[in-house]
Amino acid sequence: MSQQETINWSHKSLEDLKSFWNAHIEPDLARDGLDLDTRPTYEEITEVGYSGIARTLREHHDLTLSQFLAMVGYPNPDSDVDDSYNWKIDAETTIRELELYLTTYLDRSGHSDSTIASKRSRLARYVRTYADLYDSAPIVERVREDEVPRRDEKQRVRAVYDTFDAELSSPESKMKHTTDVRVFYKWLEIDRDAPYNPALGAPHEDSWAKETPDDDDRDPPAIDAEHVQAMVDICESVEERLLIIATCAWGLRRGEVAALSIDQFEPTNDQEYFDLDAEDPRIVFGDERKNGPGRVSVQYGLETLADRWEELAERDQWNGYLFPSVSAASGHRTPNTMTERFKRLADRAGVSMREETPTPQYGRRFWYRTYDDAVKRLANRAEAFAEDQGSDDPHVVVTNYFGEEEARKRRREFMGNQLAAAFGDE
DSSP: OOOOGGGGGGGOHHHHHHHHHIIIIHHHHHTTTTTSOOOOOHHHHTTTTTTTTHHHHHHOOOOHHHHHHHHHTTOOOSSSOOOSHHHHHOOHHHHHHHHIIIIHHHHHHTTHHHHHHHHHHHHHHHHHHHHHSSOOOOHHHHHHTTTHHHHHHHHHHHHHHHHHHHSSHHHHHHHHHHHHHHHHHHHHHHHSSSSOOOOTTTHHHHHHHHHHHGGGGGGOOOOOOHHHHHHTTOOSSSHHHHIIIIIISOOOOOHHTTTTTGGGOOOOOOSSSOOOOOOOEEEEEOSSTTTTTTEOOSSSOHHHHHHHHHHHHHTTTSBSSBBBBBTTSSBBBBBHHHHHHHHHHHHHTTTTTTTTOOOHHHHHHHHHHHHHHHHHHEEEEHHHHHOOOOOOHHHHHHHHHHHHHHHHHHHHHHOOOOHHHHOOOO
């Protein structure tokens, strides 16, 4: 059980929460490397295991996290509105309702943090575009005020959609934006007593829906080699580079990256270091893996692994995790932390896919596509042999002609070369 699950947040008074902050949360933030002269973010508080405080403040004390932080010595220099996200509009009521929708309604509906973050980004584009067109974005007040004609507000929404049509490159992205806007207004109508939904009936949705391919016809998003190199180029630490390698060069899931331990790498030599000269190094997974026990072949990145090992081995009482956390009960970072760090790297590198910031899943798909390309390249090389043998399947010839061990060795060679090129080591 995690630390946050053992805390009975709802039973704490406001004074209890202030005392708990000083006695527990702030020291844990300091142990996690936070400069206490800097106002902590919600993500940093969550990372040390105290995400529950935001909800209890909201539900039991009618306070935002920002307002509470001001009470314990971290004043917001701009306003009393929660500054964990900059909406870039001057409309406090709109911001308050947006935050309530995202952090309460969507959270209770079971949406993941990454999904909520994506919806936040699309709704931000909507209110900012609205503000650009009409000088401000009091969208909540306008649907509540009787003196604002409904037809006028509907036309304002559709004018924003006209801007989306010009600025967004894909019908899929346009549909996601308009769907999120319509659902937000629906929430205002059902939960917040707004009299109508001005986003209903917009002709744009029908038009964009016809242009949007079915999910079965869409290729799943994946970053490409140029994206990988751009992200590697802006890495400022061995830890950041290892995150990109574990995702894009080893094809690991975000949870597998978060819990990755040096003990999972084989083979090792008699020394303390992983054998950089091993012919077939692998990462070993047990029963906890989604697809069951198995081994993942490592074709690239051993030098970075060794650098990270050396870096961590100098710490007192290192627990063996490559992304350790001194405060988490698990001893390592969370999957959500890996996602957020990957997305921050992508943002810094200017990498986006389909108008969205890539997640580790995009990097995992890069690995799959790179591996598939390596297999095809080897098969193409074997085509001549396939013709000589009268076989229509060069993949069969690869195994029959080279033998399984040699075929695997050559696949590793092709894959390693392609990964080295993507990471700028060619």
